[in-house]
Amino acid sequence: MSETNRLLQAFNHTTHQVGGHGKRNLQVLKDALADLDGSLPSDMYGTGKVMEDFQTKMANFLGKEASVFFPSGTMAQQIALRIWCDQQGLKRVAYHPLSHLEIHEEDGLKELHQIEPVLLGDENRVIHLQDVLNMQEEIACLLLELPQREIGGQLPDYQELEAISAHCREKGIKLHLDGARLFEILPYYQKTAEELCSLFDSVYVSFYKGIGGIAGAILAGDEAFAQQSKIWKRRHGGDLISLYPYIISADLYFDQRLPKMEQYFTEARELASFYNQCQAVATRPLEPVSNMFHVHMQVPRAQLEPILVSIYEETGIGLTPYLRESDDHSCTFEVSIGDRYATIPRAELAHVFHLLDERIRAIRPLSR
Amino acid sequence: MSETNRLLQAFNHTTHQVGGHGKRNLQVLKDALADLDGSLPSDMYGTGKVMEDFQTKMANFLGKEASVFFPSGTMAQQIALRIWCDQQGLKRVAYHPLSHLEIHEEDGLKELHQIEPVLLGDENRVIHLQDVLNMQEEIACLLLELPQREIGGQLPDYQELEAISAHCREKGIKLHLDGARLFEILPYYQKTAEELCSLFDSVYVSFYKGIGGIAGAILAGDEAFAQQSKIWKRRHGGDLISLYPYIISADLYFDQRLPKMEQYFTEARELASFYNQCQAVATRPLEPVSNMFHVHMQVPRAQLEPILVSIYEETGIGLTPYLRESDDHSCTFEVSIGDRYATIPRAELAHVFHLLDERIRAIRPLSR
Known part of the structure; x- marks a missing residue:
């Protein structure tokens, strides 16, 4: 298995995943329809x-x-x-x-x-x-x-x-x-x-x-x-x-999540600051202005992936399912905060970033 | 209320409707999802x-x-x-x-x-x-x-x-x-x-x-x-x-209804022959080659609509929700056979066409 697949697989096996609202699966649609009567016309x-x-x-x-x-x-x-x-x-x-x-x-x-x-x-x-x-x-x-x-x-x-x-x-x-x-x-x-x-x-x-x-x-x-x-x-x-499967779900989740945009924004800034405290890591923008940001890590992919996999496996918390190599010695990925973030115990998350910082510091001398 | 709205309203109040599979409502989607697990990925x-x-x-x-x-x-x-x-x-x-x-x-x-x-x-x-x-x-x-x-x-x-x-x-x-x-x-x-x-x-x-x-x-x-x-x-x-709401329903109803196409075809020919036995009525094609055909009636809309409304109200069977005026003295509409047809008692349907023929004959002298 390639490192990339290992990262994705380790991510998929975590208990907590840091970004997004949850899995994009059929349940999202089922939940949107659950309280509606079948007689609603298309x-x-x-x-x-x-x-x-x-x-x-x-x-x-x-x-x-x-x-x-x-x-x-x-x-x-x-x-x-x-x-x-x-x-x-x-x-x-x-x-x-x-x-x-x-x-x-x-x-x-x-x-x-x-x-x-x-x-x-x-x-x-x-x-x-x-x-x-x-x-x-x-x-x-x-x-x-x-x-x-x-x-x-x-x-x-x-x-x-x-x-x-x-x-x-x-x-x-x-x-x-x-x-x-x-x-x-x-x-x-x-x-x-x-x-x-x-x-x-x-x-x-x-x-x-x-x-x-x-x-x-x-x-x-x-x-x-x-x-x-x-x-x-x-x-x-x-x-x-018929576009109603999309309309109904848009309407429901708009009502549910519009009031949470302030929360996602605050959480994005918190998470970005966790990242920015790590060696060789910076978010873009440094202070998010929405629920999203990019993470740039000055660590080669071949070294970063095993670190992430080990942290996912030890903590049960997944940071990202993928890494994009921006050049030979750095990687980047996107983060968007949704409902999941609030469910992660803050102390455990702090521990994840403690481990990340520690392990990047440990390999950084080798990468230069 | 216009005659057109009266026709649609009378149609919507019938017990049996001759064409189609049923109402296009949310239940169609709910039924398609019912047996599927929410964990199915998009x-x-x-x-x-x-x-x-x-x-x-x-x-x-x-x-x-x-x-x-x-x-x-x-x-x-x-x-x-x-x-x-x-x-x-x-x-x-x-x-x-x-x-x-x-x-x-x-x-x-x-x-x-x-x-x-x-x-x-x-x-x-x-x-x-x-x-x-x-x-x-x-x-x-x-x-x-x-x-x-x-x-x-x-x-x-x-x-x-x-x-x-x-x-x-x-x-x-x-x-x-x-x-x-x-x-x-x-x-x-x-x-x-x-x-x-x-x-x-x-x-x-x-x-x-x-x-x-x-x-x-x-x-x-x-x-x-x-x-x-x-x-x-x-x-x-x-x-x-995500296109899965459409894919899942297409897949389910394909499996359910593909084997019924022969039945719809036979029923379309039966229904067309009912129409063709009525005065001043002809289907196009005369013998359907699929589940669909058009009905042409040499009766002015102003006279045909009250006849249809009276039949819908008396029999509880609706033939068409609309009429398109093709010229001053004739009307046309489309029929597509689906699941509904088989649920209509044949004797009652025959009675509908008996009434239709009778009432067109009664007004036809006036329309010329």
């Missing part, structure tokens, strides 16, 4: 009470005229950008070089919509006002991902967001929020979703990240935007006869 | 046992190298046509003028893929070999929908299908099967799915029509085709983190 091709009620609820929460449920954010966001491009008569948008659209969607935006992206700013930081001001190209829409997931979930200052929004409005550039983790950043900004979304013309939110649903997304904006997005949803093949 | 972005097992099962059933689960047929079929067009270097396909792609998808094929369709044959009949032979345009792919839903579910002779397939192979034209109701036509053709699909390069089947699942589709073909379709699925936003 939605039908975008209509029906179960869908319309949730769309109204989310439109209100986000402070937008209307919202539309989508099977995925990939679909919702391409469509948002397409609508704004068509409206502006300009097939160019701007987003971060590590945007989901650029690195995880097989170039759907280019292949299906012939929209050209301008990669704005630097891979290693968030987009700043100055990047927008310096942009040479004319664009129809600017997409901001808050938090910027691929760099550990970082955020610009709220004042900078306001300035970017004001600039876009002045220039007639539409501003779209990739809010895959929008709920998760509200505690840091100390803003309501409505306040934050008021800076944007359109907003996408996801229900299987911090919310922990099965799948699904909401796209919100003004009424005309929402209507057009339904036509494009049909074109993309996303206007299913 | 699929993950197109991978995982629950998805891969079902894909293998369907590839075997359809006699293709590989199959890929999709959230919708709209997505699956656009992608099939796109793959064949790209492979042939020609963005033109042919299909029936009433193809789902032409009338129900908001022109997704044209808007997202810039594929130009040739509308082959006549609105009022299926595509024949002669239509294919007469076609002036070069095409990358021919799509055949079996049965042709919008004309009551009609089929070409099997020998004609074989001839079309042979012609396409000779000319290097890819042949794609819109098999939204493929399972439903096997009893008529007296062929296995594998035999029928061997005439085609790619095949789409649906799981919420005769099978009665929640939603979802399979696209099958050779290994390279399947691999490409996964890339396009990601681009379309259909590569969800």
